[in-house]
Amino acid sequence: xxxxxxxxxxxxxxxxxxxxxxxxxxxxxxxxxxxxxxxxxxxxxxxxxxxxxxxxxxxxxxxxxxxxxxxxxxxxxxxxxxxxxxxxxxxxxxxxxxxxxxxxxxxxxxxxxxxxxxxxxxxxxxxxxxxxxxxxxxxxxxxxxxxxxxxxxxxxxxxxxxxxxxxxxxxxxxxxxxxxxxxxxxxxxxxxxxxxxxxxxxxxxxxxxxxxxxxxxxxxxxxxxxxxxxxxxxxxxxxxxxxxxxxxxxxxxxxxxxxxxxxxxxxxxxxxxxxxxxxxxxxxxxxxxxxxxxxxxxxxxxxxxxxxxxxxxxxxxxxxxxxxxxxxxxxxxxxxxxxxxxxxxxxxxxxxxxxxxxxxxxxxxxxxxxxxx
Amino acid sequence: xxxxxxxxxxxxxxxxxxxxxxxxxxxxxxxxxxxxxxxxxxxxxxxxxxxxxxxxxxxxxxxxxxxxxxxxxxxxxxxxxxxxxxxxxxxxxxxxxxxxxxxxxxxxxxxxxxxxxxxxxxxxxxxxxxxxxxxxxxxxxxxxxxxxxxxxxxxxxxxxxxxxxxxxxxxxxxxxxxxxxxxxxxxxxxxxxxxxxxxxxxxxxxxxxxxxxxxxxxxxxxxxxxxxxxxxxxxxxxxxxxxxxxxxxxxxxxxxxxxxxxxxxxxxxxxxxxxxxxxxxxxxxxxxxxxxxxxxxxxxxxxxxxxxxxxxxxxxxxxxxxxxxxxxxx
Numbered sequence: 001x002x003x004x005x006x007x008x009x010x011x012x013x014x015x016x017x018x019x020x021x022x023x024x025x026x027x028x029x030x031x032x033x034x035x036x037x038x039x040x041x042x043x044x045x046x047x048x049x050x051x052x053x054x055x056x057x058x059x060x061x062x063x064x065x066x067x068x069x070x071x072x073x074x075x076x077x078x079x080x081x082x083x084x085x086x087x088x089x090x091x092x093x094x095x096x097x098x099x100x101x102x103x104x105x106x107x108x109x110x111x112x113x114x115x116x117x118x119x120x121x122x123x124x125x126x127x128x129x130x131x132x133x134x135x136x137x138x139x140x141x142x143x144x145x146x147x148x149x150x151x152x153x154x155x156x157x158x159x160x161x162x163x164x165x166x167x168x169x170x171x172x173x174x175x176x177x178x179x180x181x182x183x184x185x186x187x188x189x190x191x192x193x194x195x196x197x198x199x200x201x202x203x204x205x206x207x208x209x210x211x212x213x214x215x216x217x218x219x220x221x222x223x224x225x226x227x228x229x230x231x232x233x234x235x236x237x238x239x240x241x242x243x244x245x246x247x248x249x250x251x252x253x254x255x256x257x258x259x260x261x262x263x264x265x266x267x268x269x270x271x272x273x274x275x276x277x278x279x280x281x282x283x284x285x286x287x288x289x290x291x292x293x294x295x296x297x298x299x300x301x302x303x304x305x306x307x308x309x310x311x312x313x314x315x316x317x318x319x320x321x322x323x324x325x326x327x328x329x330x331x332x333x334x335x336x337x338x339x340x341x342x343x344x345x346x347x348x349x350x351x352x353x354x355x356x357x358x359x360x361x362x363x364x365x366x367x368x369x370x371x372x373x
Numbered sequence: 374x375x376x377x378x379x380x381x382x383x384x385x386x387x388x389x390x391x392x393x394x395x396x397x398x399x400x401x402x403x404x405x406x407x408x409x410x411x412x413x414x415x416x417x418x419x420x421x422x423x424x425x426x427x428x429x430x431x432x433x434x435x436x437x438x439x440x441x442x443x444x445x446x447x448x449x450x451x452x453x454x455x456x457x458x459x460x461x462x463x464x465x466x467x468x469x470x471x472x473x474x475x476x477x478x479x480x481x482x483x484x485x486x487x488x489x490x491x492x493x494x495x496x497x498x499x500x501x502x503x504x505x506x507x508x509x510x511x512x513x514x515x516x517x518x519x520x521x522x523x524x525x526x527x528x529x530x531x532x533x534x535x536x537x538x539x540x541x542x543x544x545x546x547x548x549x550x551x552x553x554x555x556x557x558x559x560x561x562x563x564x565x566x567x568x569x570x571x572x573x574x575x576x577x578x579x580x581x582x583x584x585x586x587x588x589x590x591x592x593x594x595x596x597x598x599x600x601x602x603x604x605x606x607x608x609x610x611x612x613x614x615x616x617x618x619x620x621x622x623x624x625x626x627x628x629x630x631x632x633x634x635x636x637x638x639x640x641x642x643x644x645x646x647x648x649x650x651x652x653x654x655x656x657x658x659x660x661x662x663x664x665x666x667x668x669x670x671x672x673x674x675x676x677x678x679x680x681x682x683x684x685x686x687x688x689x690x691x692x693x694x695x696x697x698x699x700x701x702x703x
Binding site for chain 2: 023024025026054154255257258259260262289290291292293297298301302304305308310311312313314315316317318319320321323324326327330354355356
């Protein structure tokens with residue numbers, strides 16, 4: 001198996017941005033944080049951009065205050081040679097900042113009060129992904145860190161992260177919104193003639209469903225936004241380019257489970273199709289056997305001991321071992337299947353910690369396991 | 374509380390949610406099989422365009438129609454439906470505006486995608502609307518077409534927003550066909566016909582998320598049903614030795630002697646590995662106990678499902694369904 005050398009990756013000064021992606025529930029946030037901790041320990045000035053960290057993990061990184069800017073993390077107990085900074089994405093704030101930065105005061109206030117803006121800046125599917133990329137762009141532009149580790153939003157599919165910004169920009173930048181908003185500008189007539197009866201019916205249906213007011217708000221918003229930024233599409237394109245630039249790499253995080261590995265496979269294929277560099281797969285929370293003892297023999301011995309009732313401790317220990325060997329075996333088979341399909345993708349298994357991780361010592365330990373120590 | 378209740382037996386719409394990675398789709402499928410056991414007809418619905426049901430039952434992606442995917446013991450059957458919001462919107466528009474052929478053109482133009490993303494609530498209203506239609510649909514002889522509908526719902530973080538149709542409608546038009554339709558959905562979701570089940574693992578994070586979701590459901594006046602504790606592993610150590618083993622105290626010499634009495638002479642390295650594994654096991658069991666205590670705060674009927682080391686295939690779904698039937702699911 002082609003083994004992923006995490007230390008090598010983290011030590012390489014050419015590694016500037018590491019994007020951790022994968023489906024929900026696989027431990028992306030923890031992995032991203034542990035990578036940043038490890039990088040800092042090894043001398044880099046690292047920052048981790050987390051999206052939606054668990055409360056206690058956020059506390060351990062000093063992320064309780066919403067600042068939407070990186071803060072230095074004070075590390076007790078073990079010494080980083082470099083520096084560790086961390087931040088938690090505030091999606092609404094990032095969007096607001098974008099507006100303030102690019103619009104005059106009056107126009108910015110107008111946009112911020114638009115009901116449609118309030119909807120899309122908080123609950124539009126794709127806004128979180130889009131803002132994560134926007135923030136990443138800002139951190140890169142600031143140039144204060146030599147390694148940026150990015151966590152990605154907890155979408156149902158790893159691919160959402162690549163597609164959402166594009167989808168959002170298509171919706172807001174596309175022909176449709178112009179056509180739908182045309183009546184507002186042209187005084188409510190004309191659209192039927194231009195695009196035909198089907199579309200007229202559709203417009204009518206849409207405004208019946210979502211309400212004419214919403215359409216009008218959307219239209220006002222898009223016009224203001226358009227003149228301000230030169231369009232969503234360009235902005236989304238810029239983030240895409242950033243992801244393809246030298247120095248950016250992707251780590252796919254997966255659990256050693258069929259669903260998560262299937263998602264990981266899709267993502268690997270997609271990244272290659274887009275010409276984006278994939279650094280490797282992190283197989284999170286594996287359960288390798290710690291004692292080289294064949295499971296069938298252990299089970300037979302456990303049976304004997306249980307029948308005789310002589311050595312309950314040894315019997316229990318052998319059962320624990322056999323359970324673990326079965327899990328390890330399954331995980332190995334699943335990972336081998338992934339490697340057969342993607343022989344070029346280096347892989348590292350990260351043995352599970354028995355307890356949840358929510359402090360720096362835990363992240364340090366995961367960092368060690370990532371590096372195979 | 375342990376096992377299924379009579380109140381849950383009366384529910385006809387079973388919404389299944391859980392934190393990502395807890396096995397929500399697997400539990401939803403097993404629940405559908407369990408409910409169908411003994412000759413009933415159950416519809417299993419998914420709404421997130423994941424084709425998770427097709428993958429679980431090892432089939433080609435489901436079309437937008439109700440397909441038979443499994444027989445249940447005792448003559449029952451499970452059908453499956455992957456609701457696609459675009460198709461659901463076209464269905465509505467067709468019903469009220471007779472779009473016919475034009476609908477396909479609109480789809481090609483991306484107009485449907487546009488409408489369903491323009492108003493975030495619209496998508497959810499369409500999806501829950503379709504579910505309601507399935508629950509209420511009449512079949513033969515004055516009975517419902519389906520005895521029960523199981524919905525593989527969005528994960529806990531999004532489920533209340535998804536089910537809170539009243540709030541979604543606040544964003545939408547105050548009149549029109551969707552408005553009328555949604556009132557029926559609200560009635561169904563807040564009635565005794567609906568139960569929202571939560572899938573959890575015995576780990577702190579999924580349990581906390583479950584408790585948060587229960588509180589959110591209560592606040593939105595939606596009814597939490599049962600908690601399915603998934604992937605439960607058997608404790609191997611006797612309860613009295615858990616605490617000391619978790620603290621790292623495993624008597625290596627006693628272990629060595631015990632192994633020797635079963636004919637296993639092990640090297641120090643193997644012995645050390647066995648001790649480490651046992652300590653990890655004990656730590657995990659302790660954490661699971663804490664998670665269980667925490668979960669008890671939800672005060673909901675709880676059903677445990679065993680971990681399947683060989684993974685989940687169709688045969689395993691039947692196994693899980695049997696476990697559920699054994700816990701009273703009907």
